[in-house]
Amino acid sequence: MTAPRVSLQRRLLLGVVGVAVVTAAVTGTATVAGFLVVAEEHPIGANRVGGRILAELPGRLTTAQVGLALVVLGVVLVTSAVGTAVSLGERVLRPIGRLADAADRMAAGDLSVRVPPDGDDEIADVAQSFNHMARSLQESVTTLQRMEETARRFAADVSHELRTPLASMVAVTDVLSAHGDGMSADAARATHLVVREIGHLDRLVTDLIEVSRFDAGTALLDAEWVDVAAALDATLVRRGWTDQVQVRAPEGLTASLDLRRFDLVLANLVGNALKYGSAPVVVTAQEGPEGIAVDVTDCGPGIPHDALPHLFERFYKADAARARSDGSGLGLAIALENARLHGGDLTAANRPDGGAVFRFTAPAAVRPAPPRPPPPR
Amino acid sequence: MPRILLIEDDPQVREGLEIALRHLGHDVASRGDGEAGVEAVRSAPPDVVVLDVMLPGADGFETCRRLRAFSQVPIVMLTARSDDLDVVAGLEAGADDYLTKPVRPRVLEAKLKAVLRRAAPATPAGRSGPLEFGDVVVDRGSLVVTKGGTALDLTPMELRLLLALAGSPGLVLSRQQLLAGVWGQDHLGDSRLVDACVQRLRAKIEDVPADPQLLRTVRGFGYRFGL
Numbered sequence: 395m396t397a398p399r400v401s402l403q404r405r406l407l408l409g410v411v412g413v414a415v416v417t418a419a420v421t422g423t424a425t426v427a428g429f430l431v432v433a434e435e436h437p438i439g440a441n442r443v444g445g446r447i448l449a450e451l452p453g454r455l456t457t458a459q460v461g462l463a464l465v466v467l468g469v470v471l472v473t474s475a476v477g478t479a480v481s482l483g484e485r486v487l488r489p490i491g492r493l494a495d496a497a498d499r500m501a502a503g504d505l506s507v508r509v510p511p512d513g514d515d516e517i518a519d520v521a522q523s524f525n526h527m528a529r530s531l532q533e534s535v536t537t538l539q540r541m542e543e544t545a546r547r548f549a550a551d552v553s554h555e556l557r558t559p560l561a562s563m564v565a566v567t568d569v570l571s572a573h574g575d576g577m578s579a580d581a582a583r584a585t586h587l588v589v590r591e592i593g594h595l596d597r598l599v600t601d602l603i604e605v606s607r608f609d610a611g612t613a614l615l616d617a618e619w620v621d622v623a624a625a626l627d628a629t630l631v632r633r634g635w636t637d638q639v640q641v642r643a644p645e646g647l648t649a650s651l652d653l654r655r656f657d658l659v660l661a662n663l664v665g666n667a668l669k670y671g672s673a674p675v676v677v678t679a680q681e682g683p684e685g686i687a688v689d690v691t692d693c694g695p696g697i698p699h700d701a702l703p704h705l706f707e708r709f710y711k712a713d714a715a716r717a718r719s720d721g722s723g724l725g726l727a728i729a730l731e732n733a734r735l736h737g738g739d740l741t742a743a744n745r746p747d748g749g750a751v752f753r754f755t756a757p758a759a760v761r762p763a764p765p766r767p768p769p770p771r
Numbered sequence: 772m773p774r775i776l777l778i779e780d781d782p783q784v785r786e787g788l789e790i791a792l793r794h795l796g797h798d799v800a801s802r803g804d805g806e807a808g809v810e811a812v813r814s815a816p817p818d819v820v821v822l823d824v825m826l827p828g829a830d831g832f833e834t835c836r837r838l839r840a841f842s843q844v845p846i847v848m849l850t851a852r853s854d855d856l857d858v859v860a861g862l863e864a865g866a867d868d869y870l871t872k873p874v875r876p877r878v879l880e881a882k883l884k885a886v887l888r889r890a891a892p893a894t895p896a897g898r899s900g901p902l903e904f905g906d907v908v909v910d911r912g913s914l915v916v917t918k919g920g921t922a923l924d925l926t927p928m929e930l931r932l933l934l935a936l937a938g939s940p941g942l943v944l945s946r947q948q949l950l951a952g953v954w955g956q957d958h959l960g961d962s963r964l965v966d967a968c969v970q971r972l973r974a975k976i977e978d979v980p981a982d983p984q985l986l987r988t989v990r991g992f993g994y995r996f997g998l
Contacts, residue, residue: 416816565788565876568875600873653962654961
């Protein structure tokens with residue numbers, strides 16, 4: 395900024411001095427005029443003080459004229475004061491308003507916002523400082539985002555790289571298992587261990603890849619209109635859980651769901667309930683104003699209070715001392731992502747009468763118009 | 772004993788899968804790239820092809836299209852990336868089914884059996900009268916489909932899907948119904964198989980596949996066949 399800087403302080407000073415000068419002029423004039431009127435109406439006092447001056451003035455001023463003059467002068471005074479205030483206000487308030495708007499937009503997440511730094515006063519300085527801050531913030535956030543993206547891509551790449559060697563190992567595990575009989579006891583145990591851990595690694599890598607697809611935004615929703623009770627039954631039948639789980643779903647309840655993803659979510663919730671909770675495990679589906687809700691409840695010890703807020707975090711373990719489980723530690727994180735992909739949510743809570751409850755919700759999608767039969771030919 | 776052709780570029784994965792499939796009692800041949808795979812199918816057609824998506828040179832999708840140009844052999848894609856887009860692209864290129872790597876041999880075995888079972892020629896329906904839909908004629912007795920008098924070359928799955936749809940003209944069949952009825956219960960959940968097969972069928976029976984008149988989508992519900 396090379397423009398000469400006119401200090402706001404000087405402007406204010408000029409404004410105040412201007413108003414003061416006008417005020418002084420008006421007051422002075424009014425005083426003189428009042429004095430003249432008094433001199434005319436009270437000649438005795440006036441003779442002594444200003445009779446001569448009065449005599450030299452052309453014509454005589456009446457009270458009405460002086461009153462009019464006072465009104466005019468008053469109007470001039472008020473106008474000039476208002477004018478000064480308005481012009482100062484304009485100069486000060488407009489840039490401040492722009493700054494406030496910019497700050498609001500920035501708070502709403504738009505880090506690219508900048509304030510035009512026109513003007514040559516302190517406000518322009520503030521605008522420049524604001525722009526500088528916005529620029530630094532934007533750079534920092536961009537750097538952080540790039541780092542996060544790099545980290546995520548790294549996790550995805552590692553998972554993919556692990557998959558190929560894992561694929562050849564997974565392929566031969568059955569062959570290894572089948573030949574365990576002819577081995578020495580130690581060799582058979584070692585083989586069993588390797589086979590089991592390959593299975594674990596397989597689940598871990600598969601889940602990592604699934605998570606990285608959500609992070610990369612490549613997970614797609616393939617929703618269709620389905621019967622909820624049928625979808626629940628299909629999941630339980632496929633995993634052989636029908637004897638251990640009760641289903642309560644109203645007949646004819648339909649929802650817009652990606653069946654493959656819904657199956658994964660439900661299998662995860664029911665699997666956890668069977669593993670960590672205790673019977674009876676109940677799956678309840680219902681329709682509310684916001685869409686459908688599917689609750690998976692068990693009658694186990696419930697979820698430890700301090701674990702509740704972290705349950706959906708990746709690799710979170712409710713009990714640090716608990717031995718590594720069969721799962722990947724990503725099951726609930728993936729289930730939550732799947733629920734969100736539906737535009738819904740997944741929440742966990744403890745029931746007042748004991749046991750945990752997990753609730754999957756999906757919004758009521760716009761129900762397509764029922765198909766019309768084709769016109770008779 | 773079904774003959775399996777494995778097209779996979781990674782030597783270790785190829786060897787692992789070969790060992791596993793032989794162990795399960797299959798006759799396995801393998802090739803390391805798409806061109807060699809296409810040649811192998813041309814010279815000695817296998818019963819089923821297991822095709823990796825990530826191949827050097829012509830990738831799995833391209834190889835699949837080249838195979839489909841002359842062969843109706845069942846193809847199972849191995850998607851390394853398990854991207855949704857990969858699955859859809861593979862099915863649209865003409866694959867009959869897919870599996871994501873790493874593949875457990877038992878899962879692969881089940882999938883191969885299902886694909887082979889579905890690849891068996893469709894059995895003629897009891898009622899064998901030909902059905903006419905404009906210039907498309909579906910003869911349920913001889914299992915011949917003609918369009919404008921010319922016989923169409925349909926894969927077994929396309930034929931089964933067409934028979935299921937043409938069997939209830941004018942009715943809306945959901946993707947799940949078609950999946951259960953045509954593909955079998957083991958596929959409950961993945962209706963992308965239906966969508967991909969519908970696309971391929973449309974390419975053969977519709978005048979303008981992008982503006983289908985015969986095999987229409989009923990959005991949110993499924994498909995309806997008939998003029």
